[in-house]
Amino acid sequence: MPFVMETKGIDELLRKLEKTEGAARGIAAQALYEGAGVVADEISKKAAGLKTKRVKFPMRDGQRMPSPEEKAIVTGQGAAGIAKFKFNGTTVDTSIGYSRSGYATAPWNGKQVPIAKIANAINHGTSFMKKQPFIRQAVSQSAGRAQEAIEEKIRELVDKELSD
Amino acid sequence: MSEEYEALVEALKNTGIPFAEDGWSTSPEGEYGVISLEFEAGALDGDDRKTMRAWEGSIDVFYRQKSRRAAILAAVEDVLDEICGASWHLESHQHEDETGLYHAEWVYQVEE
Numbered sequence: 001m002p003f004v005m006e007t008k009g010i011d012e013l014l015r016k017l018e019k020t021e022g023a024a025r026g027i028a029a030q031a032l033y034e035g036a037g038v039v040a041d042e043i044s045k046k047a048a049g050l051k052t053k054r055v056k057f058p059m060r061d062g063q064r065m066p067s068p069e070e071k072a073i074v075t076g077q078g079a080a081g082i083a084k085f086k087f088n089g090t091t092v093d094t095s096i097g098y099s100r101s102g103y104a105t106a107p108w109n110g111k112q113v114p115i116a117k118i119a120n121a122i123n124h125g126t127s128f129m130k131k132q133p134f135i136r137q138a139v140s141q142s143a144g145r146a147q148e149a150i151e152e153k154i155r156e157l158v159d160k161e162l163s164d
Numbered sequence: 165m166s167e168e169y170e171a172l173v174e175a176l177k178n179t180g181i182p183f184a185e186d187g188w189s190t191s192p193e194g195e196y197g198v199i200s201l202e203f204e205a206g207a208l209d210g211d212d213r214k215t216m217r218a219w220e221g222s223i224d225v226f227y228r229q230k231s232r233r234a235a236i237l238a239a240v241e242d243v244l245d246e247i248c249g250a251s252w253h254l255e256s257h258q259h260e261d262e263t264g265l266y267h268a269e270w271v272y273q274v275e276e
Contacts, residue, residue: 120258124255124256124258124269125224125269126260126262126263126267127226127260127263127265127267128262128263131222131224133202133203133222136220136255136271137202137203137220140203140205140220141205
């Protein structure tokens with residue numbers, strides 16, 4: 001006589017795991033949003049600390065640090081934006097920054113300037129403006145916390161799926 | 165100061181590109197580079213404890229001739245390969261409309 005093992009608990013667990021697999025896309029997106037929020041908040045915190053003193057060296061005309069106006073434009077955006085999520089098979093990705101923040105009227109010449117361009121010039125520097133890598137610094141220093149936030153959200157949502 | 169950083173500065177100054185260390189003493193009219201050591205890159209965990217220890221910095225090269233691109237990238241990246249191993253990347257490569265200069269920026273990490 002063949003040995004048969006019946007375990008209703010395993011069947012139930014498998015059913016729930018299949019259900020969770022179907023919900024994976026939503027779980028991944030919600031978790032990514034949590035992590036992206038940590039990084040975006042850190043960028044905003046660093047933006048608030050930007051130096052605004054103009055510096056002109058005797059021999060280098062036009063070299064300066066961001067003016068109070070440039071800082072106000074960037075910090076006026078509040079938190080850095082989180083882009084629309086892109087799903088590709090089993091992965092989901094996004095980007096964080098000022099690319100969808102629109103335009104601002106530059107007080108120094110009255111022209112419309114993309115806010116992303118101002119943030120880019122501050123972050124990377126130019127040949128006439130010293131860099132303040134506030135975005136890179138924020139990403140580098142918040143990466144660990146963002147990863148923890150993502151993992152915590154995944155655990156929370158998977159537990160919820162399994163308990164329903 | 166990090167020995168790796170000092171070696172990086174020394175090697176970059178030997179590339180033939182006029183490099184300044186975290187300064188602006190080079191001519192914006194000509195080709196020049198700037199080496200900066202910017203911040204401690206160690207990420208903090210939820211208890212504000214450091215989870216890694218390294219310094220992050222950047223190398224910027226400003227140049228006017230597009231034909232110089234390949235030579236400049238090769239010169240800087242050979243040095244980065246030698247000193248930093250895999251701990252570097254090309255962060256951005258942009259054109260400044262205001263000045264007509266090209267701007268290449270690399271980010272590297274060195275040990276304390």
